[in-house]
Amino acid sequence: MTPSFTRPGALALFPLLASLLAAACDPDLAPEAPTWVDDVQPILRSNCVRCHGERNILSAPDYFRLDLYDDLRPEGSCGNPPERGCPKLGAASPGVAVEASARVDLPSDVIGAMPPLPTRPLTDRQKTILRRWAAAIPAPLRGVRAAERPPTITLRRPIDGTRVTAGSSLTIDYVTDDPDGDVVTGEIRFGAARGENVIAPIVNSGAGQVTWNTAMPAVIPPGTYILRAGLADDAQRGAQTETVVVLGTVTVGP
Numbered sequence: 001m002t003p004s005f006t007r008p009g010a011l012a013l014f015p016l017l018a019s020l021l022a023a024a025c026d027p028d029l030a031p032e033a034p035t036w037v038d039d040v041q042p043i044l045r046s047n048c049v050r051c052h053g054e055r056n057i058l059s060a061p062d063y064f065r066l067d068l069y070d071d072l073r074p075e076g077s078c079g080n081p082p083e084r085g086c087p088k089l090g091a092a093s094p095g096v097a098v099e100a101s102a103r104v105d106l107p108s109d110v111i112g113a114m115p116p117l118p119t120r121p122l123t124d125r126q127k128t129i130l131r132r133w134a135a136a137i138p139a140p141l142r143g144v145r146a147a148e149r150p151p152t153i154t155l156r157r158p159i160d161g162t163r164v165t166a167g168s169s170l171t172i173d174y175v176t177d178d179p180d181g182d183v184v185t186g187e188i189r190f191g192a193a194r195g196e197n198v199i200a201p202i203v204n205s206g207a208g209q210v211t212w213n214t215a216m217p218a219v220i221p222p223g224t225y226i227l228r229a230g231l232a233d234d235a236q237r238g239a240q241t242e243t244v245v246v247l248g249t250v251t252v253g254p
């Protein structure tokens with residue numbers, strides 16, 4: 001296309017038009033106004049959340065989380081003296097958004113560059129998205145998600161109704177998933193309430209395996225136990241709620 005302009009007004013519009021056309025044609029071009037839901041969260045989820053999520057890796061700072069848009073515990077809500085690991089700022093918190101963008105922009109061989117080597121650095125498009133999103137502080141765009149669906153879990157073994165001898169071990173094979181693509185966290189337990197009789201903290205989405213030693217920490221009394229999973233996706237982690245899924249029963253016999 002060779003545009004020909006006769007009026008000065010049309011000429012002034014040309015750069016804007018050209019960039020709009022380029023944006024429409026070039027899939028690598030970053031959106032002008034990126035949102036959390038459409039652009040930022042997928043980048044953080046696949047590059048950062050395993051170290052800066054619900055369970056931050058040991059040496060990663062624990063006052064912020066890149067799996068959440070909102071603050072889990074805002075500054076000023078942390079008691080005096082502040083509780084350990086508090087506040088828990090979300091990714092849209094001004095300092096976090098700006099620092100995250102600055103860290104990914106560092107040359108990858110500089111100490112402090114994110115993600116740290118040997119993880120490969122973000123693409124230019126991803127860096128641009130984080131920069132533009134951070135530039136929208138104090139209110140980086142959130143965007144809307146079509147639907148919020150709960151996470152799922154499938155048990156591969158044991159089968160429902162399995163019997164084991166008290167004191168022996170049982171292997172639990174599971175796969176967690178989330179129809180919205182969220183990271184799934186949670187636990188498998190044989191108690192009814194959150195945090196009660198936890199067999200396995202599930203760290204991330206996907207397949208996992210855990211051995212339940214029925215003698216640890218103490219031999220559990222014979223009886224039939226209901227195995228449950230308590231799962232949380234991104235929205236539930238923020239709200240500190242969970243989806244409880246009954247996985248089946250296991251009978252611990254003498």
Ligand code: HEC
Binds near residue numbers: 052101
């Ligand atoms: C392999 C684990 C790992 C991954 C992946 C990772 N980080 Fe980090 N991050 C760390 C560690 C460890 C530190 C603390 C050391 C430091 O500050 O350099 C840190 C520090 C930071 C800090 C500085 C916080 C502060 O106040 O000092 C920011 C911001 C950050 N990371 C953002 C990111 C972003 C954004 C990504 C993804 C693009 C990412 N990180 C990926 C481990 C990781």
